[in-house]
Amino acid sequence: MTALPVLHRLLFVLNPISGDIDKSSLEATVEAFCAERGRRAEFFHTSGEDDLNKLRNHLRQHQPGYDAVFAAGGDGTVSLVASALVEADIPLGILPLGSGNGLSKDLGIPQEQEAALRLVWEHQVRAIDTLQVGNTFCAHLADLGFNALVVERFCSGDTRGPAAYVRIAMQEYLSYEPAHYRIVTDRETYEGAAFMVTVANANTFGSNVVINPDSRLDDGEFEICLIEPFPGTAALGILYQLYTEDFDASIYTKRLRCRQATIDVPGQRQVLLQIDGEPLEMPTPVQVTIQPQSLRVLLPPLA
Numbered sequence: 542m543t544a545l546p547v548l549h550r551l552l553f554v555l556n557p558i559s560g561d562i563d564k565s566s567l568e569a570t571v572e573a574f575c576a577e578r579g580r581r582a583e584f585f586h587t588s589g590e591d592d593l594n595k596l597r598n599h600l601r602q603h604q605p606g607y608d609a610v611f612a613a614g615g616d617g618t619v620s621l622v623a624s625a626l627v628e629a630d631i632p633l634g635i636l637p638l639g640s641g642n643g644l645s646k647d648l649g650i651p652q653e654q655e656a657a658l659r660l661v662w663e664h665q666v667r668a669i670d671t672l673q674v675g676n677t678f679c680a681h682l683a684d685l686g687f688n689a690l691v692v693e694r695f696c697s698g699d700t701r702g703p704a705a706y707v708r709i710a711m712q713e714y715l716s717y718e719p720a721h722y723r724i725v726t727d728r729e730t731y732e733g734a735a736f737m738v739t740v741a742n743a744n745t746f747g748s749n750v751v752i753n754p755d756s757r758l759d760d761g762e763f764e765i766c767l768i769e770p771f772p773g774t775a776a777l778g779i780l781y782q783l784y785t786e787d788f789d790a791s792i793y794t795k796r797l798r799c800r801q802a803t804i805d806v807p808g809q810r811q812v813l814l815q816i817d818g819e820p821l822e823m824p825t826p827v828q829v830t831i832q833p834q835s836l837r838v839l840l841p842p843l844a
């Protein structure tokens with residue numbers, strides 16, 4: 542960890558819809574908070590359309606640049622901002638204002654707004670790994686298989702929150718057929734059916750479910766966590782655990798630790814993934830690589 546010079550000029554990237562949270566007074570609150578401490582706050586509002594290119598252009602046009610950029614939203618917003626900052630080499634701050642806020646929880650960032658804002662002037666900086674999944678940046682988690690389908694259904698529906706995930710998972714499970722995967726890493730090969738395949742740079746999944754307890758965000762490695770097919774009698778318990786609590790004890794999980802991997806789904810030219818909570822289709826095989834310590838993040842200071 543290294544100390545950071547004072548952050549004077551800050552950009553806040555606001556997602557107006559994340560977490561179904563009313564943000565009508567957020568801008569004024571942040572502006573006043575920063576002004577009281579001699580910081581200058583500027584704002585960029587996401588639109589849901591081509592935000593990555595718009596943010597990249599904004600960062601290019603505002604030179605000399607920002608001392609830090611805060612993502613004010615959920616995991617999708619954090620991933621968007623992180624993707625732009627990796628190239629610009631600017632530290633990332635997070636105001637967790639989404640439904641899941643997985644990466645901010647893994648990083649120990651306060652979930653309460655005022656405490657998270659304190660990172661503007663009291664912080665330390667840690668460089669964390671990021672992932673490249675196919676042609677897409679990933680800060681936290683990606684997966685193929687069952688959960689990618691659930692995320693896709695969740696994003697196209699109009700109900701949010703953990704209860705909606707559990708409901709969609711139960712509905713989709715009844716007709717779900719696990720796919721066959723061939724996964725070649727720099728250390729081993731796995732071939733077989735899997736219910737889902739999670740590419741994890743971190744520990745938790747969704748809202749607090751520890752899927753990958755041994756990983757660290759700066760160890761230069763990632764894990765592929767497989768849930769192998771399980772009998773119908775175990776389904777209710779497994780799905781409930783997966784979307785609500787600690788999943789690690791399951792006898793149906795397997796982990797491959799690696800630096801790079803190729804994930805193939807033989808017989809399929811395209812595969813559905815979710816990357817940091819956003820569903821998308823990608824050609825197979827999918828290459829996954831780690832970019833060691835490629836993103837600087839603002840964290841609470843050491844006690």
Ligand SMILES: Nc1ncnc2c1ncn2[C@@H]1O[C@H](COP(=O)(O)OP(=O)(O)OP(=O)(O)O)[C@@H](O)[C@H]1O
Nearest residue numbers: 559560587588589614615616617618639640641642
């Ligand atoms: N102005 C906007 N109008 C509609 N959609 C938007 C807008 N800005 C961003 N989005 C969409 O918001 C989504 C990202 O939301 P985000 O992940 O930050 O919040 P969340 O889904 O509520 O939380 P979490 O991912 O933590 O569960 C993206 O799909 C993005 O396209």
